[in-house]
Amino acid sequence: MNAGRFLSLEGGEGAGKSTQGRALAAALAARGVEAVVTREPGGSDGAESIRALLMQGDAARWSPRAEALLFAAARADHVERVIRPALAAGRWVICDRYLDSSRAYQGLAGRLDDDAILALHAFGSEGLLPDRTFLLALPTEVGAARAAARDGLAADRFAARGSAFHAEVAAAFDRFAAQEPDRFRRIDATLPPAAVTQAMLDSLADWLP
Structure with missing residues (x-):
């Protein structure tokens, strides 16, 4: 069986x-590729319990260090119970956020050392990295308007943070993409949804049947 x-x-x-995760899974299914769609924080029972702790409450509920530890714990459970078994069974896994979000949100924007985030990942998830990462890029003000329309007054602890924080997050993602061009594919998220999905499919052409 292929991995x-x-x-x-x-x-x-x-x-x-x-x-886009759901749309990509549907597009892959049409091509005979079975994909598991999951998310972080969350994806497994244990990780979803930690998600509730991370996403709810005041923005200052957790320090960046505490957040980093909680995310690493959630990811360790998610990888062990969901991601690795799916990959071993030959399925594709599409994950809404992963390690790079921890590096961006708690690392660069949260002023934690990137090496510390990576060390937690090396221990908790044995260093598992995606084969390919899609960076859905759009101006932060556009993203903020979309998130506000989506969430209304129910924004989570991260969406509710200020524009300066989100600008730093965007800059961190740009830096990661520049540092790892073999893994990252930058996708223009201002395009219509169908065009975004097609751009991701085009970037997977070397792997698709």
């Missing part, structure tokens, strides 16, 4: 990661 492929979708608030 599966691990794809992650990254980007700021309102970039359409959840929508």
Whole structure:
């Protein structure tokens, strides 16, 4: 049995990661590729419990260090119970956020050392990285408007943070993409949704039947 492929979708608030993850899975299914759609934080029972702690409450509920530890714990459970078994069974995994979000939100924007985030990942998830990461890029003000329209007054602890924070997150993602061009594919998320999905499919042409 062929090993599966691990794809992650990254980007700021309102970039359409959840929508595009589902659309990409449907497009892959039409080509005979079975994909598991999951998310972070979350994806497994244990990780979803940690998600509730991370996403709810005041923005200052957790320090960046505490957040980094909670995200790493959630990811460790998610990888062990969902991602690795799916890959071993030959399925593709499409994950809405993964390690690069921790590096951006708690690392660069949260002023934690990137090496510390990576060390937690090396221990908790044995360093598992996606085979390909799609960075859904759009101006932060556009993303903020989309997120506000989506969430209204129910924004989570991260979406509710200020524009300066989200600008730093966007800059961090840009830096990661520049540092790892073999893994990252930058996708213009201002395009119509169908065009965004097609751009991701085009970037997977070397792996598709």
